[in-house]
Amino acid sequence: MSTTFYIPCDSTALALGADAVARSIVTESAQRQLDVTIVRNGSRGLFWLEPMIEVVTPRGRIAYGPVAATDIPSLLDAGLLTGGAHALCLGPVEDIPYLKRQQRISLRRVGVTDPLSVEDYLAHGGTLGLHRALGMTEVEIVKEVTDSGLRGRGGAAFPTGIKWNTVLNASALQKYIVCNADEGDSGTFSDRMLMEGDPFQLIEGMAIAALAVGATQGYIYVRSEYPHAIAALNAAVIKATQNGWLGDSLLGTGKRFHLEVRKAAGAYVCGEETALLESLEGRRGIVRAKPPLPAISGLFGQPTVINNVITFASVPDILAQGAAAYQSFGSGRSRGTLPFQLTGNIKQGGLVEVPFGLTLRELLYDFGGGSLSGRPLRAVQVGGPLGAYMPESQFDTVLDYEAFAAVNAVLGHGGIVAFDDTVDMLKQARYAMEFCAIESCGKCTPCRIGSTRGVEVIDRLKADRPGQIELLRDLCDTLQNGSLCAMGSMTPYPVLSALNHFPEDFSRRQT
Amino acid sequence: MENLSTIERILAAKQSLPGALLPILHDIQDALGYIPPDAVPSIARALNLSRAEVHGVITYYHYFRQTPPGRHVVRVCRAEACQSVGCEALATHVQSALACEFHATSADGDLTLEAVYCLGHCAVGPNIQIDETTLHARMTPEKFDRLLAELRSKP
Incomplete structure (x- = not known):
């Protein structure tokens, strides 16, 4: 009987050598005349253990990791095929605490199935x-999503059902569903993991959105930095069409x-929704003024639902299990779960999907295990390049949208980048301005010019010119209140939080 | 001109797509490695745009290039998560190893060096990408030197 191995095809696992591990298992087992079947799954998201392989045994799937190609002979010697003991053995995968504590x-x-297997998708x-949605009216689907309390997972946390309702009520001959898969924030990869590890779920979520608002055409706008996700999605669209999950007659x-x-x-x-729409239309990704909202006048001027990958991917389960089940998770007005991404200088980096309500400290230490370098964690940037740097004194902040807003921080897309005590916060503040200068679309003056002036002010601050902190605050105020979109208006978050929480990195240059 | 026939073929296949410009530019860059300046008038004509509009789009996006790249393209992630684990030291090393700056090609034409702001492997940085699909995590100057020697030894 053939023994089945799961070896991730997730691109982070590939970056750590998963293909070489798979090849080694094939050649070594051929030499030993062992009958093995290899399934390439997504990643479980325990990245410090990747490449993590799993072998199917009567005791369930037994995990080993991090496995190098050169470990395979000794693993086979130790009885890998039957889940034998070895220094790299992690036991039954579902019992690994990091995974077991998640929701x-x-x-x-993702990580459980072969991402492109229709049989696996149906079996799980x-x-x-989609079946349930096809039996409902448009209004009923929108109501289900509204009742679930789902809010946009791209970062802005706008209630999804309200957005869909606006599109539903807009009358037009053509409506569109657009997935924002331009996951550009450093410290985030949940969209990528989902697109590579379970692309059908995203497709199903978008199909349900189409039924809910009466749209017939959809686009997934994926960043060019994600070639593996693009390949997985393209393959999944073909299979979904063959199976009637997309196409002229849904099921x-x-x-x-x-x-x-x-x-x-x-x-x-182009992660900003209106810039994304411009780009999809074939133009430079320049931000549009709102109103009109994309829900009224979006892609090609038509009513458009534009949501993040995880938002759409949450929808099939909300329809299948009902709004109440999803609503039962969470904290305050933040309902359901958020896939957090623990990254940067962290010992156990990876994906942690939990209901809102844990504290940042629990994530950083209970899941993350503290810094990778072994030095104290000094600053944690949450919510991407436009998110605040949080000091140790804020680590007990509860992970929900409102609690973060209350301390002038943002949860955003759930990306968490940890820095140890070697970080220079003036340098990070300068980087935030520099990044804004490079990436500004140039439409509004505060963002286009302000970001460059910001770099200059910080450089003068570094050179001990007096009065610069006041200037920097003033400039941030202009950016925050005068910019057209989040690019300019949120760049002050990393800058001001660095200045406010880590004044010693700035003031020693000012006194 | 071999390039021009490639461009005409791509235009014929894609010009009727809604919002066709980015898909066309991607196909041209995938086929030729860059978007040659003499492609611009053909694209503009096919899409009923001005040459200035096409030029504006090509130059707006970091991903598109107008000159041929080296034999390989090395992209080094310089975003926050990689910064927290030392990508700036790596970036300095890579520049001296290739004897070229970012957004430039080494003198022997072997490698084009580009910065990228996040490859999405933020738990295992610093990350680099070689050409379009090969990824390397937890990169160090020593590992990079080995990789470079490997790349240069290949025909």
Whole structure:
């Protein structure tokens, strides 16, 4: 009987050598005349243990990691095929505490299944949401999503049901569904993991959105830095069409929804929804003034639902299990789960999907195990390049949108970048301005000019010119209140939080 | 001109897509390694745009290039998560190892060096990407030197 191995094809696992591990298992087991089957799954998101391989045994799937190709002979000697003991053995994968303590909803199939296997998808609850949605009216689907309390997972946390309702009520001959998969924030990869590890779920979520608002065409706008995700999505769209999950007649009901994957071209600001729409239309990714909202006048001037990958991916489960089940997770007005991404200088970096309500400290230490370098954690940037740097004194902040807003921070897309005590916060503040200068679309003056002036002020501050802190605050005020979109208006978050929480990195240059 | 026939073929296949310009530019860069300046008038004509509009789009996006790259393209992530684990020291090393700055090609034409702001492997940085799909995590100056020797030894 053949023994089945799961070896991730997730691109982080590939970056750590998963392909070489797979090749080694094939050649070594051939030499030993062992019958093995290799399935390439997504990643469980325990990245410090990647490449993590799993072997199917009567005791369940037994994990080993981090495995190098050169470990395979000794692993086979130790009885890898039956889950034998070895220094790299992690035991049954579901019992690994990092995984066991999570509540996986949007990423529940990622790492479990073969991402492009229709059989796997169906065996793990795939298309249940779509089936239910096809039996409901548009208003009922929107109500279900509204009742779930789901808010946009891209960062802005706008209630998804309200957005969908606006599109539903807009009358037009053509409506669009657009997925914002331009996950440009450093410290985030949950969209990438989902697209590579369970692309059908995103497709199903978008199909449900199409049914809810009466759209017939959709686009997934994926960043060019994610070639593996693009390949997985393209393959998944073909299979989904073959199976009637997309196309002219969704599951034979005669309802139409076509989907196309579009590759972005490296402009960070295209993660902003209106810039993304401009880019999809074939222009420079320049931010549009709002109103009109994309829900009223979006892609090609038509009513458009534009949501993040994780938002769409949350929808099939909300439909399948009902709004109440999803609503039962969370804290305050932040309902459901958020896939947090623990990154940077952290010992156990990876994906942690949990309900809102844990504290930052629990994530950093209970899951993350503290810094990778072994030095004290000094600053943690949450919510991407436009998110605040949080000092140790704020580590007990509860992870929900409102609690973060209360301390002038943002949860954003759930990316958490840890820095140890070697970090120079003046340098990080300068970088934030510099990044804004490079990536600004140039439409509004505060962002276009202010970011360059910001770099200059910080350089003068570094050179001990007096009065610069006041100037910097004044400039941040202009950026925050005068910019057209989040690029300019949120760049002050990292800058001011660095200045406010780590004044010693600035003031020693001012006194 | 071999390039021009490639461009005409791509235009014929894609020009009727809604919002066709980015897909066309991607296909041209995938096929030729860059977007040659003499492609601009053909693209403009096919999409009923001005040459200035096409030029504006090509130059707006970091990903598109207008000159041929080296034999290999090395992208070094310089975003925050990689900064927290020392990507700036790596970036300095890479520049001296290739004897070229970012957004330039080494004198022997072997390697083009580019900065990238996040490859999405932020738990295992510093990260680099070689050409379009090969990724390397936890990069160090020593590992980079080995990789470079390997790349240069290949025909």
